[in-house]
Each structure stands twice: as C-alpha cells, then as structure tokens.
Amino acid sequence: MPRDISELVDRLAREAEAACRHYLPNGRRQGGYWVVGDVRNTPGRSMFVRLKDSQKGSAGKWTDAATGEHGDLLDIIRESRGLVDFQDVAEEARRFLKLPRSELGPLPRAARRRSQGGSQDAAARLYSMSRPIAGTLAETYLRSRGIMSLQHDGALRFHPRCRYRFDECAPVETWPALIARVSDLNDRMTGVHRTWLDPDGFNSATLGKAPVDTPRRAMGNLLGNAVRFGVADDVLAAGEGIETMASLRCALPNLPTAAALSANHLAALLLPVTLRRLYIARDADAAGELAVAVLTERAIAAGVEAIAVSPRLGDFNEDLRAFGLDQLRELLRGQLGSRDAARFMP
Incomplete structure (x- = not known):
C-alpha cells in the first residue's frame, strides 16, 4: 500500500491510459497521449495527458494548451469528480487502484494544497513581485494589440524576468511577461495569468508574444x-x-x-x-x-x-x-x- 502521495502518483501513472478512459471518457487516445477538452472531461482537443514515460516527461502529466494549466492524474480525479478535500481525492484514487482504504492520518498541508489547481501562494508572490505596466513592455504589447487606454484597476502588471518551463523535464527560461490578477466575486485574488512577451517587440507571427510553445499559462484557482x-x-x-x-x-x-x-x-x-x-x-x-x-x-x-x-x-x-x-x-x-x-x- 502506498505510504505517501508520490507513491500514489506513481501507481496511477502506471495505469495512465486506464485512468484517462475512466475519468476522461469524452477524450480519445492519439499516439502517446490522451486528448480531451479539459481536466473536467469537456469534449475537445486542447488538453493532452502523457500515457507513457518519455524523454519529454512522465506518464500521467497533462497540459491544457488553451489555459496553460498542468498537473497529474490526481488533479484529473479531483476536477472530474468535483472533489474539494484532498483526502477524498486520495481515497478515490485508492478505490480506482483497488488499494485498501488508507490508514494514514490527515495529509500534510503541502499535499492538501494540490486541490487548489496550482499554488495560490505562488500566484500571490508572483503578482507582488511584478510592477505597474506603465512604461513597460507589457504596455507596449497592449498598444500593439490596439489597446491604447485601459482602465484596468490594477488587474494587469509586468514582470521583467518571469520563469517559463515547457514541462517538468525542460530547462527553466526567463522572459518578460504580462501578469493578470485572477479574482473571485469578493475581489479575493485566486490566481494569475501569464502572457510571456517577446523582448524584441511586436511581429506579425507572434503578435508580440514570446517565441515559446505555450506563451499563455494560468496558475491558482481559476x-x-x-x-x-x-x-x-x-x-x-x-x-x-x-x-x-x-x-x-x-x-x-x-x-x-x-x-x-x-x-x-x-x-x-x-x-x-x-x-x-x-x-x-x-x-x-x-x-x-x-x-x-x-x-x-x-x-x-x-x-x-x-x-x-x-x-x-x-x-x-x-x-x-x-x-x-x-x-x-x-x-x-x-x-x-x-x-x-x-x-x-x-
């Protein structure tokens, strides 16, 4: 029986295709990936789940090209089943794997934070380290898109060296980025959206976005x-x-x-x-x-x-x-x- 979260993730990864067929039945296999609309099992083709380990990454890892969200099979179980408490997610995973019910106590706080779809704490730190867009490449980017005068109430900021990595196995790069604050109905910050920008400015091919595979990504609770x-x-x-x-x-x-x-x-x-x-x-x-x-x-x-x-x-x-x-x-x-x-x- 797995005694920690990493072992549970590993056990799920060995059954990646079976897990996708069970929790994401609206998708289908395409080569070495399971393709579906999103982590909540919407029909479509923007989310890719890796089914086998490769040089590009580990089995069970997924990326939504439309939103930049990414995660593992535990996140898929959480979202597809509408679960909130991570203990419930772990028990559902054990049920799928036909493992005995966990005898462990409450999971550590770091593990429970997985249920937030990315770290809200990390999103808040990134937003706090960014600065107003006036006079920055972010303002230049918006103007290149015809957005000349915008009352954004602090929702948009700029980070000159925002970390970017295609997946967990790729090297870390840094690019300038437009940072957008995601909030709930009570104006509580729940995440951020990043648009990595081309430091050389606007060109017709990228419309000012950085020349990377996924220049837009979000983190936090969307x-x-x-x-x-x-x-x-x-x-x-x-x-x-x-x-x-x-x-x-x-x-x-x-x-x-x-x-x-x-x-x-x-x-x-x-x-x-x-x-x-x-x-x-x-x-x-x-x-x-x-x-x-x-x-x-x-x-x-x-x-x-x-x-x-x-x-x-x-x-x-x-x-x-x-x-x-x-x-x-x-x-x-x-x-x-x-x-x-x-x-x-x-």
Whole structure:
C-alpha cells in the first residue's frame, strides 16, 4: 500500500491510459497521449495527458494548451469528480487502484494544497513581485494589440524576468511577461495569468508574444473566477481572453468586464447575486459558441438577462485592430440595450 502521495502518483501513472478512459471518457487516445477538452472531461482537443514515460516527461502529466494549466492524474480525479478535500481525492484514487482504504492520518498541508489547481501562494508572490505596466513592455504589447487606454484597476502588471518551463523535464527560461490578477466575486485574488512577451517587440507571427510553445499559462484557482476590469453590480460583460475584454473596456470604459481566460472557464463563470444583465462576448469558433450557450442557460436560470454580443471578425480585439476604436463602439452600440448604451458609452 502506498505510504505517501508520490507513491500514489506513481501507481496511477502506471495505469495512465486506464485512468484517462475512466475519468476522461469524452477524450480519445492519439499516439502517446490522451486528448480531451479539459481536466473536467469537456469534449475537445486542447488538453493532452502523457500515457507513457518519455524523454519529454512522465506518464500521467497533462497540459491544457488553451489555459496553460498542468498537473497529474490526481488533479484529473479531483476536477472530474468535483472533489474539494484532498483526502477524498486520495481515497478515490485508492478505490480506482483497488488499494485498501488508507490508514494514514490527515495529509500534510503541502499535499492538501494540490486541490487548489496550482499554488495560490505562488500566484500571490508572483503578482507582488511584478510592477505597474506603465512604461513597460507589457504596455507596449497592449498598444500593439490596439489597446491604447485601459482602465484596468490594477488587474494587469509586468514582470521583467518571469520563469517559463515547457514541462517538468525542460530547462527553466526567463522572459518578460504580462501578469493578470485572477479574482473571485469578493475581489479575493485566486490566481494569475501569464502572457510571456517577446523582448524584441511586436511581429506579425507572434503578435508580440514570446517565441515559446505555450506563451499563455494560468496558475491558482481559476474555476468560476476571472480577470476583472471594474466592479460589477447590475450589469457585466464577460468573455474569454484578456485582450478581448480589454478591447471592450477601451470602447466602454464604464462597463465592468471579466475575462474568464478560456471557453470552458467562461461557461463556468460565477455571477454576482446583484447581476441583472449579462453581456457575453462571443468568440467566433465552436468552443466560443458552446460557452455562450452554456453561460446563457445558467444566467437565465439565475434570473439574469443574457445578451450575446458578436464581433465582425474572430473576436473583439481583432475588430479593434482591424477597424479602430470608433467603429468598435458603433458595432457595440447596436448590440447593447438602449439604456446601457446611454449609460456606458463615453
């Protein structure tokens, strides 16, 4: 019987494919990986679970290319089963492995912190070590995306040498990064999102992001939470990407907005109890359409009016860069309710 967490992880890794088939049945095997939408078993192709040990990494390790989240099979068990206490996660793993019920006492605090989807303490430290974006490469990056004047209320910061590693076996690099604060409905910080930046500036191939495999990653507790620009009361606009919602915030500087960081997280976004109307920024792809449908259904069930707003191109940042701020405002004016247009338009 395993006597510590590392041994339990090792035992699961030996059964990586069986574990994926059991806990992520909406995915499928593709070469040496199990491919699925996310760690919560959503259909899709953005998350990859390594099924065998290789030079690239250990079996059971996974990465979500859409959000940058990563972890092991214990995290998959936690999220797919909706478990909170890590003791319950460990017992579920032992049940799957057909091991005797643990006779160990409560797990140490360091192990229980795994249930938070990444260390919130590490996220808070990274945010505290970063600095305001004014005059930094982060501001240059946003301006290259057409985001010239943004009221972000301290949600965005800059770190000049943010650590990056593709996986646990790769060497550590450092790149400048845009740091975004993820928070809950009570404005408690729950994580951060990192966009690693190219120190040489903007180019058409990377749009200013660092030339690494996954230039965007998040850490901490993301589910239900968001990068928030402004404090929502009765009206809120929510969407996927930081640049998308920052673009809306530029066009409507008085409208509170929230970036959930991915389509899956947008669908699961928690709504303020005071909310009466929700504008959902649609991304023009299949995942974006599904997120709008799921969040609309949840909003209506909560007594909130839900209105989808659509870009002319792929997302509202593409619209901002292609057509400019004035045309973006006119596009939004026609999709907002008349009272909200009068209230939030500059």
